[in-house]
Amino acid sequence: MFKSENTPTDWKPLASTFLKAWASILDPSTLLDLGDLLVKVGFKNEAKEVLQVVLLLPTYAETLWGENHEELAGSMVRLAKEALHDLN
Numbered sequence: 001m002f003k004s005e006n007t008p009t010d011w012k013p014l015a016s017t018f019l020k021a022w023a024s025i026l027d028p029s030t031l032l033d034l035g036d037l038l039v040k041v042g043f044k045n046e047a048k049e050v051l052q053v054v055l056l057l058p059t060y061a062e063t064l065w066g067e068n069h070e071e072l073a074g075s076m077v078r079l080a081k082e083a084l085h086d087l088n
Contacts, residue, residue, distance in 0.1 A: 007040040026064050028054045028076045035083055044087055051087075054080035 008014055018034035021027060031054050038047035054076055057064075061073040 008037075011037055011041050026060060028057045028073075028080075032076065032079055032083070035080075039083075039087065048084060048087055051080045051084050 015034060015037055018030050018037065022030040022034070031050050035047040035050045035054075038044070038050060057073045057076055058070075061070075062068040065072075
């Protein structure tokens with residue numbers, strides 16, 4: 001995560017799309033992508049806030065997926081923690 005140096009010039013509509021996608025199904029991978037985009041365009045504090053939401057995934061994973069996928073939730077939380085660590 002946060003490896004690409006190619007920043008889209010039209011990043012604001014892309015960020016809006018990520019937020020709409022997340023809001024429609026609460027998909028944590030969408031937030032990981034949004035965090036990546038925000039870092040690329042220099043909004044590190046906002047990226048941290050987005051990644052903090054991914055850390056809440058274990059509290060809503062069962063509602064999101066119909067069952068608790070601990071391994072999947074754990075891997076997404078781990079990615080968010082790693083990204084947050086890289087931002088500090």
